[in-house]
Amino acid sequence: MNYPVKHLKMKNLPMAKVTHDLQLIENRQLNPAYHLLIFKSSVAIPEVFPGQFAELLTPDSAATFLRRPFSIYNADYQLNTIQFIVKIVGNGTKKLCQLSTGAIVNIIYPLGKGFSISEGKSLIVGGGVGIAPMYLLSKWLTTNNREFDILLGGRTEADIINVKEFSEYGELDITTENGKLGQKGLITTHPWLKDPGSVYSRIYTCGPEAMMRAVARIAIASQISCEVSLENTMACGFGVCLCCVVATDKGNLCVCTDGPVFNINNLKGWD
Amino acid sequence: MNYPVKHLKMKNLPMAKVTHDLQLIENRQLNPAYHLLIFKSSVAIPEVFPGQFAELLTPDSAATFLRRPFSIYNADYQLNTIQFIVKIVGNGTKKLCQLSTGAIVNIIYPLGKGFSISEGKSLIVGGGVGIAPMYLLSKWLTTNNREFDILLGGRTEADIINVKEFSEYGELDITTENGKLGQKGLITTHPWLKDPGSVYSRIYTCGPEAMMRAVARIAIASQISCEVSLENTMACGFGVCLCCVVATDKGNLCVCTDGPVFNINNLKGWD
Amino acid sequence: MPNLEVNIHNLILKNPVMTASGTFGYGQDFGDFYDVSKLGGIVTKAVSKEPRQGNFYPRMAETTSGMLNAVGLQNKGIDNFESVIYPELKKINTNIIINVAGHTVEDYVYVCERLNQLDHVHAIELNISCPNVKDGMAFGTSCPSATALTIAVRKVYHKTLIVKLSPNVTSIAEIAKAVEDGGADALSLINTLLGMAIDAEKRKTVLSTAMGGLSGPAIKPVALRMVYQASRAVSIPVIGIGGIMNGIDAVEFLLAGASAVQVGTANFINPNAALETITGIEDYLNRHSINDVNELIGML
């Protein structure tokens, strides 16, 4: 359990972004669909807050033209390593997960605005690869002496990964739709989400949009705060192309710079 | 010295072409610019005649879209291996020479019409990477009991490769423009090309176009036959795109199917 | 097994996959790779009245995810076609579509009249769009000339008349309508986009003609857009062409509104591309439990 020492701060605001090459030092296949990729940087990695992401460029691939955005799963400022959980869904993620140790990947990071600190006890709800930003979040909340529980859900047991790592930080429970691991059913049927207002003051969630919308509805019904980490199709990842908008009370905002984490109160159509 | 047994035949005509995957089993860097690539086929390789070529497809590279044509340097029908000498000149050749053992490369071959058998003694004149088709030619002439000498030329000693392999088959001499290896000067200043008509009845040549044209002029002056192996920009390599034409006495012909080997008598502007 | 058969006017295609003109020769060269009779149709290299030597070398430039060609309609003319190529084509058991090019309306009419006599020519594709020949270009980039040429050929050609459109126009919908008005039975598009490549090191254009025709996956988004626009503008069938590399690309064109597709540049990179496009479409249909490929056409 190595805390990223810089995570003692509570403020989670965009830092200066940098771009440089990383070297893949470990490509750990977690299961056929999920890989944990560990990269090492030869220069000091910038401070990364939970919920922030990076844009990775797969070297010389005919299959992908643009970079791909990935949440930062973990960062170690002593070892200068940075970790991602990648789920294979198309050409870019496939190519990335096929890279051999030693491969060079260019990165732009840290990008976007991450989660904000909660006041009371909070609940982390991660669905599938949506758990990716939740590990740093768990560390950060712990470092800042916040109480929280962790709920991880997936379609099958293959979508539930790195449970051990998470359980070091908080009480953890699991749901799968096929019931092969944890409680059977949609994550939203878990008891912790029955009346969350009685225990939690905030829900943090990331996962498939349908899941996040269901969680958001529960949070609204329970009158507690809810932060969601959105996805969008991104060309740049740092606010210049305006391709990644979401409708908010302030008009169309960019998911890459004004998000990816939004409070559902500010999103249009999320109530 | 392993003869490709099938090379006992004298007729050198296009065979049915095939396309399949090959596996790179050796990538031998001969010097910074030249690599010998040895591929293994899991199916029997087709009979290949000297001067014929193949179209190779580098796997998933953003740098190249089309296949690249390469002369077949050597083929072994027992081991099912096929060899190429590749000179790095641009993205495609660079990428190919960077491949690691085990890489899969798709091939279409054998393509084009190769050299024809000589009657008297012949002289092989190879410049730089133009030596690539000459190794199979040397083997074939030997198998068919033809006498020949081999002259290899280059700008520097780095352009003179695989001399040992060639010298197993015939008397060999070398020229370099910088004089670091063999005789100093252009290949066309070598004594064997002073009055070739007195010794040889045929010249086979492959190399930079300026060199081949100079050799052709010498052959014409000496009234001996001369076959040149031409290059051209190719999209398909097997006669369907009509991108690779050369002006001949029969009009525009495709270098990929009517060549790459032409008798200079049939070429326009080569006299 | 889903149904793959589609119709282009009177033409019955056993599947929606043809090969594009200029990328498949006259079919013979692919016989080594697979039985070309498995294709829905074969569109030949352009045939003109007189033999043509085409442009000077170099004729090809590789570009990012595409290529430029400046072949310039090299072919041996209609006489040679009839005596040498046609007998070979008769051995192929699928639709044979002859791509026709000309300098003048009279040239086109002459060639089409001759082709009208040949039983095993199932359709012609009027190439009014090749950007490499000055005269050919003009027909495809103005509505009145496109209509006039179509009307003239229609008079002498009585089987399926396909007109192939140039993408180098402001409004593909207007040209499409003009050609429909002229009496075409079907449209095919797109031909190549006019482009250029420059060799910075040599400070020269790569092609002998400076400009040439761009093809390959690079142009697929433009081709899809034009097929979408053209198929909505006319009521005759549209054949989609441009950057198709596999079955999924082909399905995209069908969804955009094409009734069939042609595979072009892909044949150079993967000689089995057209065949694999057929199986790719079949796989798609099976995966989505669709019984008939016709259900995909225009179903966005």
Place this chain on the structure above:
Amino acid sequence: MPNLEVNIHNLILKNPVMTASGTFGYGQDFGDFYDVSKLGGIVTKAVSKEPRQGNFYPRMAETTSGMLNAVGLQNKGIDNFESVIYPELKKINTNIIINVAGHTVEDYVYVCERLNQLDHVHAIELNISCPNVKDGMAFGTSCPSATALTIAVRKVYHKTLIVKLSPNVTSIAEIAKAVEDGGADALSLINTLLGMAIDAEKRKTVLSTAMGGLSGPAIKPVALRMVYQASRAVSIPVIGIGGIMNGIDAVEFLLAGASAVQVGTANFINPNAALETITGIEDYLNRHSINDVNELIGML
């Protein structure tokens, strides 16, 4: 050290490399990566009279070696530009070129008149070509409307007036001449090619608007051709845009006839692309012993 300075009418560019509208925001976001004052110029995202929300999500589709966008000119309008963005732009020590979009001639004139008052706006680039906005498109695809718009803006704008052309036309040379006749000081081209992407699995268009603008290396051959044609048709300077990823690409555009270039989509893939394009041109000049970048312009 070769000379990199070029002129676009009254504008002196310390080097021929600018950034393309819509790919560089208003310059601020790239400050983390390098000092943007090193660029020859910065072209901003389009500014319109009223704020615009742009199109619905999804606005982007990746294509082979390119991308489609359907941003739809989202911006906060000229008032916000003046009060919020302009003060920031004043801190940048290079040419600031404002890309202007409008629904009507009056809109364009209004915005250009306001911009004419701002000292640190060195030029405007009239976007008559964005394919995502119906009205904007019309100006760029017909000669009379392109001329009329240019004349109207010319009357109120007294610094360097650049007009940005749409590639979705039959004859780029004619549009170029029409705009020159209207009084433009320079042309920039190309804007995006109109294209489309389809998600076969979902059987839907990828973009909310169905069609969008294609950019990136895929379009470079078309862009080079149009710069070549346009620069030969007019006597005002031409700025080359389309798929430039590095210095060699930029040199190709200069050779084709461009006096300067803009780097667009490349900024997304490599945030240092524009800066590296400058050093790439410099390397090329050194390698070829050319003392002045102006020697490359049109030197095919």
